[in-house]
Amino acid sequence: MIKPLPSHRSLVILLCAGMLLVGCANQSEQNRNAPPPQKTAAASENSVDEANLRSQANRGDLDSQFQLASLYFVGKPHKDLKQAEYWWKLAADKGHAMAAVSLAYLYTGRDNPDFNNPQLMLKYLNQSAAGGNPMAQHILGNLYLKGAQGVPRDPIQAKALFQSACQQRYAASCEALNKAP
Numbered sequence: 001m002i003k004p005l006p007s008h009r010s011l012v013i014l015l016c017a018g019m020l021l022v023g024c025a026n027q028s029e030q031n032r033n034a035p036p037p038q039k040t041a042a043a044s045e046n047s048v049d050e051a052n053l054r055s056q057a058n059r060g061d062l063d064s065q066f067q068l069a070s071l072y073f074v075g076k077p078h079k080d081l082k083q084a085e086y087w088w089k090l091a092a093d094k095g096h097a098m099a100a101v102s103l104a105y106l107y108t109g110r111d112n113p114d115f116n117n118p119q120l121m122l123k124y125l126n127q128s129a130a131g132g133n134p135m136a137q138h139i140l141g142n143l144y145l146k147g148a149q150g151v152p153r154d155p156i157q158a159k160a161l162f163q164s165a166c167q168q169r170y171a172a173s174c175e176a177l178n179k180a181p
Contacts, residue, residue, distance in 0.1 A: 125139060137164050
């Protein structure tokens with residue numbers, strides 16, 4: 001049996017479909033051979049900055065360790081609380097007061113309950129306050145004022161901590177002193 005020739009309309013549809021398939025195949029091949037998309041200038045600059053920061057942190061620079069931990073905490077390049085904890089702990093254990101108060105916050109477990117550790121929270125909060133950090137002094141003052149988080153109620157100690165923070169122009173502590181009896 002002899003098959004009839006396709007009609008003119010069928011032939012046009014077959015040709016169009018063939019051209020479409022060839023075009024798609026060509027496009028796919030071009031995409032495979034295309035270079036990867038370029039990072040934006042800002043993203044490229046940020047990765048260079050992060051690499052420099054990591055290099056300084058690895059050499060023991062406390063401020064770089066603190067900053068790198070803070071980047072991990074806020075999610076740049078990506079949120080990683082274990083990395084934040086690691087770098088803050090390195091800096092805090094060598095006396096960096098802001099790293100210690102940041103670590104104390106991490107150990108409240110507010111961002112992730114897996115990090116809740118009241119003993120370490122108080123350790124690093126006290127360390128930071130003793131290092132002169134007015135934020136830590138204010139937070140610790142509030143804990144003494146209320147008798148919270150395992151800290152005994154001690155209004156005299158609270159007032160002393162608020163006074164120290166206020167002398168460093170920590171406004172919330174100055175307000176707390178004004179409200180104190």
